[in-house]
Amino acid sequence: MSTSVQEQRLRRRFELWDQNGDGVIDSSDWESETQRILASFQQTEGSPKGQALTTAYRGMWSYVAEQAGVGRDGSVSIDQFKDVAAKQMLDRGQAGFDQVLRPTVSAIADLCDTDGDGQVSPSEFRSWIRAIGSDESTADAAFQQIDTDGDGQLSVDELIDAVHRYHTGELEFSLL
Numbered sequence: 001m002s003t004s005v006q007e008q009r010l011r012r013r014f015e016l017w018d019q020n021g022d023g024v025i026d027s028s029d030w031e032s033e034t035q036r037i038l039a040s041f042q043q044t045e046g047s048p049k050g051q052a053l054t055t056a057y058r059g060m061w062s063y064v065a066e067q068a069g070v071g072r073d074g075s076v077s078i079d080q081f082k083d084v085a086a087k088q089m090l091d092r093g094q095a096g097f098d099q100v101l102r103p104t105v106s107a108i109a110d111l112c113d114t115d116g117d118g119q120v121s122p123s124e125f126r127s128w129i130r131a132i133g134s135d136e137s138t139a140d141a142a143f144q145q146i147d148t149d150g151d152g153q154l155s156v157d158e159l160i161d162a163v164h165r166y167h168t169g170e171l172e173f174s175l176l
């Protein structure tokens, strides 16, 4: 897949995480993103699912900051972010980013999973689409493409794979 698609998507990812729009991402942007997602699920930071999401997002930030060499109180520019992504995130052979991606995807899946069966159903998936501020009309098409085993439910593995596929340009839907 062309590097321009990857680059475009990384830039979009960066802009979404740069919640206050100052051109760098730092821990305050990640706190805002966490709050925004929790609010859309009407959960508080103190609830078990809220704590899981907060911990997962902090873990992702620590990882990105460490890889960029700035530390968790520092800030990351778009160039540093692209550099980290190129080196660490996009290569499926790298277990590093999966280690921090999994708790995040798993925490959002838990927020969606209102019937508690450990999977995300089509109707539960709509709340994910809403939480990330995407167009709900894309939910059904996205669901079918993410549900690679075709069992009508999304597993955490399928969701993680979808995040990879988005960033390599194989999938049109962004989940984070």
Ligand SMILES: [Ca+2]
Binding pocket: 017, 018, 019, 020, 021, 022, 023, 024, 025, 026, 029
């Ligand atoms: Ca910022």
Ligand SMILES: [Ca+2]
Binding pocket: 112, 113, 114, 115, 116, 117, 118, 119, 120, 121, 124
């Ligand atoms: Ca479920």
Ligand SMILES: [Ca+2]
Binding pocket: 147, 148, 149, 150, 151, 152, 153, 154, 155, 158
């Ligand atoms: Ca499935």
